[in-house]
Amino acid sequence: MQNYEERKCMQLKKIYLDNAATTQVDERVLEEMQRVFLENYGNASSLHSFGQNALEEMEKSREKIARILGAKPKEIYFTSGGTESNNAAIKGIMNLNEKNKLIVSSIEHPSIIKTAEYLKEKGKKVFFAQVNEKGIIKIDELEKQIDSNTSLISVMHSNNEIGSIQPIKEIAEMCETKKVLFHSDIVQSTAKIKIDLNKLNLNLASVSGHKFYGPKGVGLLFVKEGTKIEPLIHGGGQEKKIRSGTENIPGIVGLAKALELTEENREQEMNRQEKLRDKLIKGLNEIKKSKLNGHETKRLANNVNFSFFGVEGEALITLLDFEGIQASTGSACSSKNLKISHVLEAIGLDHIWAHGSLRLSLGKNNTEKEIDYTLEKIPLVVEKLRKMSSVKI
Amino acid sequence: MYSKKVMEEFKNPKNIGKIEDPDAVGEVGNPICGDMMKVYLKIKDNKIIDVKVETFGCVSAIATSSKATEMVKGKTLEDAMKLTEKEVADELDGLPPIKFHCSVLAVKGIKKAIENYREKQKK
Ligand SMILES: Cc1ncc(COP(=O)(O)O)c(C=O)c1O
Ligand code: FES
Numbered sequence: 001m002q003n004y005e006e007r008k009c010m011q012l013k014k015i016y017l018d019n020a021a022t023t024q025v026d027e028r029v030l031e032e033m034q035r036v037f038l039e040n041y042g043n044a045s046s047l048h049s050f051g052q053n054a055l056e057e058m059e060k061s062r063e064k065i066a067r068i069l070g071a072k073p074k075e076i077y078f079t080s081g082g083t084e085s086n087n088a089a090i091k092g093i094m095n096l097n098e099k100n101k102l103i104v105s106s107i108e109h110p111s112i113i114k115t116a117e118y119l120k121e122k123g124k125k126v127f128f129a130q131v132n133e134k135g136i137i138k139i140d141e142l143e144k145q146i147d148s149n150t151s152l153i154s155v156m157h158s159n160n161e162i163g164s165i166q167p168i169k170e171i172a173e174m175c176e177t178k179k180v181l182f183h184s185d186i187v188q189s190t191a192k193i194k195i196d197l198n199k200l201n202l203n204l205a206s207v208s209g210h211k212f213y214g215p216k217g218v219g220l221l222f223v224k225e226g227t228k229i230e231p232l233i234h235g236g237g238q239e240k241k242i243r244s245g246t247e248n249i250p251g252i253v254g255l256a257k258a259l260e261l262t263e264e265n266r267e268q269e270m271n272r273q274e275k276l277r278d279k280l281i282k283g284l285n286e287i288k289k290s291k292l293n294g295h296e297t298k299r300l301a302n303n304v305n306f307s308f309f310g311v312e313g314e315a316l317i318t319l320l321d322f323e324g325i326q327a328s329t330g331s332a333c334s335s336k337n338l339k340i341s342h343v344l345e346a347i348g349l350d351h352i353w354a355h356g357s358l359r360l361s362l363g364k365n366n367t368e369k370e371i372d373y374t375l376e377k378i379p380l381v382v383e384k385l386r387k388m389s390s391v392k393i
Numbered sequence: 394m395y396s397k398k399v400m401e402e403f404k405n406p407k408n409i410g411k412i413e414d415p416d417a418v419g420e421v422g423n424p425i426c427g428d429m430m431k432v433y434l435k436i437k438d439n440k441i442i443d444v445k446v447e448t449f450g451c452v453s454a455i456a457t458s459s460k461a462t463e464m465v466k467g468k469t470l471e472d473a474m475k476l477t478e479k480e481v482a483d484e485l486d487g488l489p490p491i492k493f494h495c496s497v498l499a500v501k502g503i504k505k506a507i508e509n510y511r512e513k514q515k516k
Contacts, residue, residue, distance in 0.1 A: 312428065314451040318403065332426040333451035338491065340427075351427045355449070388409045388455065390420070390431040390447035 015325045015370045019211075019302060019363030020160050020188060025254070026213040026261055033215065033254040044247050045238065058249050061256035068263050069207075070196035071222055077239045078252050081219040082187040082208030083111040084232070088221050088243065089183045089204040090115045090154060092229035094124055099151035101125040105137050105166070106346040107159050109185055113342065116154075125149065134295040135164030135347045143174055152181045157189040157205075161330055161343040161359060162294030163303025165193070172201040181227065187211055187219075191262035192270055192300060203227045209251065213364070214258030218251030262364075273362045274301035276371045280360060281306075283375040287382055289393040293349065293357060302362035305330075307353045310393050311385040316358055319381045325374055330357040352391060396486035399456045406459035408466070412445045417513065419506030423498045428454050432462070432502040436510055439469050446502065453492040454499070460484050461499040470507050476500055 016024070036057060042050030044058050059073070066073040079085045090112060094102055104116045106128040113128075120126040129142045137155055146153070153175055158165045168184055175182035183204035186195055191212035197205060204227065208219040223229055223242070235244030262269070281292055281304055289309040308316070313329025320327055328334075330341030332355065339345075340354040349357075360374070386393060395403075412433035419432040428450035435443035444466050446458040461481045465473040478496040482488045488496060 310449060312450050312454070315403070315455055318400075318452050322404065331451070333428065333454070333495075336491070338426040338494075352449075355427065388406070388447060389449040390429045391449040 013324060015366070015374060017360040017362065017366065017370075017374065018326050018328050019366075020163075020300075020359065020361035021328060022210045022216065023213045023363050024365065025210075025215060026258060028261060029214055029254045029257045032257045033250040036250040036253045040249070044249060045236065054247075054249050058247055058252050061252050064256045065220065065259055068259050069190075069222070070198050070200075072198075072225060074240075075197070075222055075225055077221045077223060077242050078247060078255075079219050079221050079243055080217050080248070081210070082109070082185065082206050085206030085208070085219050085221040086111040086154075086185055087115050088232040089206060089223075089229075090119070090152065091232055092242075093152045093181055093183070093204070094119050095230040096151075096228060099149050101127070101147065101150040102152050102154070103127045103129055103142065103145050103150060104154045105129045105131060105142075105156065107131050107135060107161075107164075107343045108154065108156055109160060109187070112154055112156070112185060129155070131164070131346050133348050134298075135159055135162045135293075135343070136295060136298060137166050137171070139167060139170060139174070142171070146174070146178050146180055150178075150180050152183060154183040154185070156185040156187075157195075158186075158193070158300050159294070159343060160188045161341055162305045162347065163188075163300035164294045165189070165298045165300065168200060168202075175203075176201060188300060191259060191266065192302065194266070197222050198224075204229075209255035209258060212258050212262045215251050215254040218248050218255050220255070269364055270301040273364075273366070276362055276366060276368060277301060277304055279368075279371055280304045280375065284378060287379050290382075291353070293344065293347065304360040304362075306358050306360075307349065308356040308358065308382045308386075309353060310389045310391040311356045311382055312389075313355060313357050315385055316356070316381060319384065320377065323377045323381065325377060328359045328361075330359065331355045394489050395452060395456075395492075396488075398484075398486045399453060399488065402456035402459050402485060403452045406455055408445050408459060408462040409447070409455075410445045411447055412443060415445075417506045417510035419502045419504070419509055421498055421502045421505055423450070423454075423494065425494045426451075428495070428498060430454065430458060430498050430502045432506040434503075434506045434510060436470070439471075441465050441468055441470070441473055444503070446499070448499075450498070451492070451495060453488055453495040456485060457481050457488070457496040457499040458502070461496070461503060465503055470510070474504060474507055476503065 042054035044055040205222040210216040313331030314334040344354040415433040
C-alpha cells in the first residue's frame with residue numbers, strides 16, 4: 001500500500017475542483033481516526049474501561065464541536081451525515097403532529113426536498129418558497145406563507161450548487177416572532193463561514209463531516225435545548241434516545257478534528273479561496289455568451305457556477321476530466337432523472353443556459369497555479385464543444 | 394459508466410460539423426432531456442456520399458452522432474433508413490440504459506434528413 005504522501009503526490013496531477021461534492025480527508029484527521037479505530041475501539045455503551053474510554057473520547061469531541069459552533073454539548077446529536085440530519089430534523093418535527101404545515105425553500109438539497117415531498121404525500125401541507133433570479137429566498141413571500149398551522153420552516157444557510165447565502169438571521173427572527181420552528185441545513189457553510197448557532201437563533205441545524213476534510217458518513221444535528229423532536233431511528237437509545245445505533249466514534253472524532261483544524265485558520269483560508277474564486281469568475285467572464293449563476297457577493301467563497309451557452313454540461317465536464325480537471329454540472333443529461341437541476345430551474349435559468357452549467361468548488365488544497373491552468377483549459381474546451389454544437393451563439 | 398468505445402468515440406468524434414451546400418438537412422430535438430441535433434447529407438446516385446452532424450448534447454449524444462453517421466456513410470438511402478438505435482449502441486459496446494435515448498436522437502436525425510430529401514425530390 002502506498003503511504004499518504006505518495007497518494008497525495010499521485011493525485012497532484014489531477015485538479016480537484018469539486019469540493020462542494022466532497023473533500024479529501026485531512027491527514028491529521030485520518031491519524032486521529034486511525035488511533036481511535038485501533039486503540040480506542042470500545043462501544044460507548046459498555047461499562048468496562050474500553051467502553052468508558054470510548055465514551056470519553058466521544059464526549060470530548062462533542063464539547064469541541066459545541067464550542068466551535070456556539071452550541072451546548074447536549075444540543076449536539078451525532079448522525080450518519082447531512083442527509084440523515086435533514087431527514088431527522090424535518091420528520092422529527094413534523095411527526096410530532098402538532099401543527100400540519102411545513103415550509104422549505106425551493107433550492108434545498110434533495111434530502112430536504114424529497115423529505116418534504118414525502119410528507120406531502122402523507123398528508124402534510126407543504127409549501128416550497130421561491131427564490132429570486134440570484135438564488136436568494138424571497139423573504140416577504142415566505143412570511144406571507146406562515147400561518148397559525150405552520151410548524152417548521154427550513155431554509156439552507158448556503159446553497160450547494162450556486163453558492164447563494166441566505167438571510168438566515170432575518171428568517172430566524174421572523175420565525176421567533178411568529179412562534180415557528182426554524183431548521184437550517186448548514187452543511188455547505190460549516191467551516192467556511194463563522195457559525196454561532198445560539199446567536200443565529202436556530203432550533204435545528206444539519207452538518208456533514210465530509211465537506212470540510214472530515215470523513216464521509218458522519219454528521220450531526222443541532223437541536224436547541226427545549227426543542228421537542230421525535231427520533232428518526234429507534235433502537236438502543238443512544239444520543240438521548242434521539243438517534244439509536246452504536247456511535248461511530250472514529251467518525252465523530254474525525255469530524256471534531258476536521259472542524260477544529262479548519263477553524264484554526266478559517267478566515268485566512270477562506271479569503272485565499274475567495275481570491276481564487278474571483279480570479280476564476282473574472283477569467284470565465286471573458287468567454288463569450290457565458291454568465292455567472294447565483295449572487296455576485298452573497299456567495300460562498302469557494303463556489304463558482306457558470307453557464308456557457310450552446311454547450312452541454314456532461315460533455316463539458318468529461319472533456320475537462322480529460323485535461324485533469326474535476327468539476328460538476330447541473331445539466332439535465334448528467335442527472336439521474338434527465339431533468340435540469342431544481343436549483344437552476346428555481347432561479348429561472350432557461351434550458352439551454354442550464355444545460356451548459358459548470359460548478360467549480362474550491363478547497364484548501366487548490367493552488368493559484370491550478371486555477372491558472374483551469375482558466376487556460378476551459379475556454380478551449382468550451383470552444384471545442386461550441387464548434388460541435390447545433391446551437392450557435 | 395460509459396464503455397471504453399463510447400469514450401473513444403467521444404474523444405475523437407467523426408463527421409462533426411456542417412456541410413456548406415447539403416442536399417438535405419434533418420433537425421431533431423430530444424423531448425427527454427432537451428438536446429438538439431442537426432444532420433447534413435450530401436447525396437449522389439441514391440447514396441450518402443457525405444454526412445456531417447452538429448450536436449448539442451451529452452457524451453453519449455456526441456458519441457452516437459459520430460458512430461451513426463459513420464455507419465450510414467456510403468450507404469444507399471434504403472439501407473440507411475434501416476439503421477436502428479440498437480445497432481449504433483451495440484457498435485459502441487452498449488450504452489447505459491438512461492442514455493439509450495441519445496442514440497435514438499442520432500438515428501432519428503439521419504432518417505429525418507433522408508425523409509426531407511425525399512420530400513424535396515418529389516416536388
Ligand atoms: C447542502 C447539503 N445538504 C446535505 C448534504 C448531504 O450530506 P451527506 O452527503 O453527508 O448526506 C449535502 C451534500 O451532499 C449538501 O451539499
Ligand atoms: S443528450 Fe441528454 S442525456 Fe444524452
